[in-house]
Amino acid sequence: MDLSSQTPWRSGAAHVARLAPFFILGPVSGPLTAGVVVNFRGGRPFLASLYGIVLAGWLLLAPIEVIHMFPTTLARFL
DSSP: OOOTEEESSHHHHHHHHHHHHHTTTTTTTHHHHHHHHHHHHHTTTTHHHHHHHHHHHHHHHHHHHHHHHHHHHHHOOO
């Protein structure tokens, strides 16, 4: 029995190659961007907007958290 005709992708390499450009963006923002793009193209705008909200939160709040960690980190080294 040939199962390759029943699966949408013949191998995992095709799936990785399709998502590879998004992983250039980073380990967190890349998959979130892929979630936005893939879901909009797939006709799921609500799910894409949820990914977009999380992506916006990541891009806005992550730098603020890093800035808040600097004074305590520098105090440990001095």
